[in-house]
Every structure is written in structure tokens, then in C-alpha cells.
Amino acid sequence: MVACGLLLLAACRREPTSDAPSWQGAVVFAPHLPATPYPYSALNFPQSWLDDPALALFSGFGGDIEVTDAGATLGRVLFHDTRLSVDNSVSCGSCHRQSRAFADDVAGSTGVSGIPLARNTPGLFNLQYQRRLFWDMRVVGLENQVLQPIGHPDEMGMDLGALVDKLADTPYYPQLFEDAFGDAEVNLDRIMDALVQFLSCIRTYQSRYDAGLANDFADFTESELLGKDVFFNGSTRCNQCHSGLNFFSTQPTINGLENDYAAAGDGGIGDLTGNAADDGRFKTVSLRNVGLTAPYMHDGRFATLREVVDFYSDNIEPHPHLDERLSEAGMGPSGQAPYLLDLNEAEREGLVAFLHTLTDTAIVADPIFGSPF
Ligand code: HEC
Ligand code: HEC
Structure with missing residues (x-):
């Protein structure tokens, strides 16, 4: 029995390529590739993305x-x-x-x-x-x-x-x-x-949110619809930073995780420029696929989207250059007191549910992006 199990195990292992020399003693496994290469050159964004004037402005190198x-x-x-x-x-x-x-x-x-x-x-x-x-x-x-x-x-x-x-x-x-x-x-x-x-x-452009854009969100649950409203309504201003079809901005911002980021260990852009107004300024990341990418923020401090939502609702730190969109007025100079959204339970759950609608289940499964080994 034991010998048989061992044999099976050996049989399951991939064979090393026949003419494989070893580099520093390692066995070399060849990648498994399709006979005809996948059609990468034919891939592109859908027309709605290519036509989007904001995205066209952001397009840094694609062309x-x-x-x-x-x-x-x-x-x-x-x-x-x-x-x-x-x-x-x-x-x-x-x-x-x-x-x-x-x-x-x-x-x-x-x-x-x-x-x-x-x-x-x-x-x-x-x-x-x-x-x-x-x-x-x-x-x-x-x-x-x-x-x-x-x-x-x-x-x-x-x-x-x-x-x-x-x-x-x-x-x-x-x-x-x-x-x-x-x-x-x-x-x-x-x-x-x-x-x-x-x-x-x-x-990535295939998510339940994208399907919703095409059918007026007919398949969204009550909770997702509520969350969408909270995200886009003028008081949270989530969409003013995480904006457009890609839910991001090319402008880095300070979202109030700390009141002194440098003292907390990572000043972000401030560490590069030495400018106090950049302390804690980080990339305004895309929220696409955020349901898959836990933990969150530049240091992964939040384990769940619920923690992120609770942070924006209740715990934004005062910072001398906090982005004005996170203040009550939503405009004016940076560094105002943070807003206190105090979202109710349904709104918090809705916001989390809405963020999950940005998940693209195609790219995570598509073999053209997967490991060939
Ligand atoms: C002033 C601009 C701004 C506003 C408004 C804003 N964010 Fe953010 N958001 C950021 C920045 C900048 C980061 C990254 C900060 C960091 O890591 O230090 C971030 C990070 C996140 C992340 C983590 C992403 C990841 O991959 O780690 C989530 C989720 C998020 N924001 C959701 C929201 C929601 C929901 C709202 C509305 C309640 C909101 N944001 C409002 C600027 C903003
Ligand atoms: C040990 C883990 C690790 C490995 C291995 C690694 N990365 Fe990363 N990658 C990171 C981390 C962490 C960051 C963010 C670093 C920062 O912002 O300072 C990052 C950032 C990036 C970014 C920037 C993304 C953005 O949105 O700004 C790209 C692109 C990238 N990596 C590509 C690669 C490529 C290509 C390789 C292999 C040649 C690679 N990485 C290997 C951990 C890794």
C-alpha cells in the first residue's frame, strides 16, 4: 500500500524537460503553453472606455x-x-x-x-x-x-x-x-x-457594476443600490476621488489615516518631497476588484472592507493637510476638520455590498493571465 502511494505521488509530478541542464542545481520545468499563442494583441477595452474623455486624458502609456x-x-x-x-x-x-x-x-x-x-x-x-x-x-x-x-x-x-x-x-x-x-x-x-x-x-472592465451600467442596475439588490447611492451621493464624496469608470484618480491625496504619517513610519510622497503638505499623500487607488484585494491601504492596515467603511464613516484623523473632500464643507482649503458621516448599519452594509459589485471574475480565472507552470 505504502509503495503504491509513493508511486502514485511520483507519477503525478511533472516531468523535467528532457535536455534540462540545472542552474544552481534546480530542476527545470517547462511552461505549458498553447500550440497557438493566445490572442493578446486582439484584447482591448470596450468602446465605452476608449471613448471616455476622462480616461483618454489619463491614458499614460497604452498607446x-x-x-x-x-x-x-x-x-x-x-x-x-x-x-x-x-x-x-x-x-x-x-x-x-x-x-x-x-x-x-x-x-x-x-x-x-x-x-x-x-x-x-x-x-x-x-x-x-x-x-x-x-x-x-x-x-x-x-x-x-x-x-x-x-x-x-x-x-x-x-x-x-x-x-x-x-x-x-x-x-x-x-x-x-x-x-x-x-x-x-x-x-x-x-x-x-x-x-x-x-x-x-x-x-478589467467586466463586473456586476458594468453589467448594471448597461441595464440600469436591474440585478442589484436593495443593499447594493443603497450602497451605490451612498458612494455617489454628494456627502461621502467617495466618487470624487475614486472617480470615473476606473474608480481612481491620477492625483494622489491624503485621506486621513494618520495625523502624522511620517511619525507613524511612512510619509508616502512626503518622504520623497520633504514637503509637509505631502505627508501621507498616497496614490488614489482604483477600487476595481477591491473585493478581492484585502487587506487595504498602503500598509494593509484594514483586513476587511467593513473596516474601511467604518474608518471613512467615523475615524478619519485630523491632518494639517487633509483633503477638503473629506471635510464637512467638501471644498475650501485642505486641513479642515474631517467630516463625521456616522453612517447607519444599512448604509455601511450597502457600501460594502456595492464595493463587491466591482469584482471582475473573468480576469482571476482567465488562463491567458495565469501561471503556465
Ligand atoms: C480625498 C480623496 C478620497 C476620498 C473622498 C475617498 N478616498 Fe478612498 N482612498 C483614497 C486614498 C488616497 C487611498 C489610499 C490611501 C493610503 O493607502 O494611504 C484610498 C483607499 C481606499 C480603499 C482601499 C483600497 C486598497 O486597495 O487598499 C478603499 C476601499 C476606499 N478608499 C474606499 C473609499 C470609500 C468607500 C470612500 C467614501 C466613503 C472613499 N474611499 C473616499 C482617497 C479617497
Ligand atoms: C515580494 C513581493 C513582490 C514581488 C515578488 C513583486 N512585487 Fe510588484 N509590488 C510589490 C509591492 C509591495 C508593491 C508596492 C510597493 C510600493 O508601492 O512601494 C509592488 C508594486 C508593483 C507595481 C506597481 C503597481 C501600482 O499600482 O503602482 C507593479 C507594476 C509591479 N509591482 C509589478 C511587478 C513585477 C512585474 C514583478 C516581477 C518582476 C513584481 N512586481 C514582483 C510586491 C512584489
Whole structure:
């Protein structure tokens, strides 16, 4: 019996590729890819998004990225490949999990060093509209971002020069680079380009909310309708920051989690500019898929959407530069006393229910974005 069980276990394991040399002793598994590449180049936003004047203004880089099916395929393999890390243990997808809309389910993700990262891992989607990356928006352009985690000692810890040799030495990469770029040369520009192509394909616009836009929210529950009203009514002003079809803003704001963020350990943009008016200024993140991306905020301080709603309702901290939309008047100078919404129980539950309608169940299941390993 025991021997049989062991045999079964061995049979279930994937076979290493036949001509696999080992890199630092690791067994190499080939990715499972479709015979014909997935049609990444045919993907796009729906016309309503492309026609949206606000989104068109925000469109940071989408226009100048040329996506090919083979290029994005290579990007998908790179994104999910633990061989991009120094000890073959961590891929981009280890922290940016497809099932979580490419966010992580812990506040401090860990990479090769095991030291938890200080900031919450954000979801990755609709990146066309984000010219500036990271919670403090410190990097301009995805092309300048994607190699950073590979070299970061607490993320993937891989020397970028060694990475090129390692991938060139990995049996399945030369062909994938040739398919994508015309010859088998592996270099950092190509790694960057393929990752950017893949990431730019992750678009999210299919949620119950989007279906509601098309049918006047006929399928929304009472609670979701109430929550929608609370979100869009003029007193919470949620939609004045988390705005438009992407529920975000390209302008960073201070939403009153602390009255002194720098003293609490992370001043956000203030740490970069040294300007007190930027203390705690962070990216006004998209609320799309927020039902999948717990925990919340730049440091993952809130475990549930209910905690987020309770925060906005009752606990916004006074801050010398609190955004005026979070004050009673909703306008005027920053730094006014925070509003006290004091939402009732039905409104709180409704707001949470409404936020869940922004979940896109397609991108989390679509194999074209999933791990090929
Ligand atoms: C160990 C976990 C970890 C790994 C591995 C990792 N990331 Fe991240 N990623 C993060 C965290 C945390 C942030 C936010 C950091 C910040 O804002 O300072 C982030 C931010 C990003 C952003 C910016 C998103 C935004 O909305 O601003 C992109 C894009 C990104 N990562 C892509 C990648 C790619 C591509 C890889 C692989 C090459 C990768 N990440 C590997 C944890 C990780
Ligand atoms: C003044 C602009 C502003 C207003 C108004 C506002 N938010 Fe936010 N929101 C932000 C910013 C900025 C963050 C990120 C802050 C951080 O992490 O430090 C955020 C974060 C969030 C998050 C967490 C997202 C994540 O992925 O971690 C949720 C959920 C959220 N807001 C919901 C709401 C709701 C609901 C309302 C209305 C009650 C609202 N917001 C009003 C600016 C705003």
C-alpha cells in the first residue's frame, strides 16, 4: 500500500524537460503553453472606455505599447517564473496573485529574504491609466518599473546581469525570445518589454457594476443600490476621488489615516518631497476588484472592507493637510476638520455590498493571465 502511494505521488509530478541542464542545481520545468499563442494583441477595452474623455486624458502609456501574441506570451512566462529570483523560489506572481486580481492576501508580502515588505502589494490591472507607479507614485512608466522587483534584495534578489545568462541557459527561453523578437538573444530590454506587454493586457472592465451600467442596475439588490447611492451621493464624496469608470484618480491625496504619517513610519510622497503638505499623500487607488484585494491601504492596515467603511464613516484623523473632500464643507482649503458621516448599519452594509459589485471574475480565472507552470 505504502509503495503504491509513493508511486502514485511520483507519477503525478511533472516531468523535467528532457535536455534540462540545472542552474544552481534546480530542476527545470517547462511552461505549458498553447500550440497557438493566445490572442493578446486582439484584447482591448470596450468602446465605452476608449471613448471616455476622462480616461483618454489619463491614458499614460497604452498607446505606445505594441503588443504581439508571442511578446505577451513571453511576458506571461516571465511573470510567473520563479527562476527570475536568485533561489528559484519567488515569481512576480507569488506576490501578485491572479486569484487576488494580482494583489496579495497579506499586508507584508515576503520575497527571497523572508523580510516582509513595508507596503501592501497592489493589484495589477488597467495599468494603461497609471503613468506613475507605486503607492507613492515614485516611478514614471511601467517600463522603468518592471525590472526593479527582480533586483530588489527583499523581493527576488537576482543580479540583473546574471539573470540574462540564467534565462539564456534555461531550455525554454531561447525559443520564446525568438518567437517574440525574431532571434534568441536574451537581454534586459527584451525582458522588460515582454513584461510590459503582458501587464498591459490585464484589463478589467467586466463586473456586476458594468453589467448594471448597461441595464440600469436591474440585478442589484436593495443593499447594493443603497450602497451605490451612498458612494455617489454628494456627502461621502467617495466618487470624487475614486472617480470615473476606473474608480481612481491620477492625483494622489491624503485621506486621513494618520495625523502624522511620517511619525507613524511612512510619509508616502512626503518622504520623497520633504514637503509637509505631502505627508501621507498616497496614490488614489482604483477600487476595481477591491473585493478581492484585502487587506487595504498602503500598509494593509484594514483586513476587511467593513473596516474601511467604518474608518471613512467615523475615524478619519485630523491632518494639517487633509483633503477638503473629506471635510464637512467638501471644498475650501485642505486641513479642515474631517467630516463625521456616522453612517447607519444599512448604509455601511450597502457600501460594502456595492464595493463587491466591482469584482471582475473573468480576469482571476482567465488562463491567458495565469501561471503556465
Ligand atoms: C515580494 C513581493 C513582490 C514581488 C515578488 C513583486 N512585487 Fe510588484 N509590488 C510589490 C509591492 C509591495 C508593491 C508596492 C510597493 C510600493 O508601492 O512601494 C509592488 C508594486 C508593483 C507595481 C506597481 C503597481 C501600482 O499600482 O503602482 C507593479 C507594476 C509591479 N509591482 C509589478 C511587478 C513585477 C512585474 C514583478 C516581477 C518582476 C513584481 N512586481 C514582483 C510586491 C512584489
Ligand atoms: C480625498 C480623496 C478620497 C476620498 C473622498 C475617498 N478616498 Fe478612498 N482612498 C483614497 C486614498 C488616497 C487611498 C489610499 C490611501 C493610503 O493607502 O494611504 C484610498 C483607499 C481606499 C480603499 C482601499 C483600497 C486598497 O486597495 O487598499 C478603499 C476601499 C476606499 N478608499 C474606499 C473609499 C470609500 C468607500 C470612500 C467614501 C466613503 C472613499 N474611499 C473616499 C482617497 C479617497
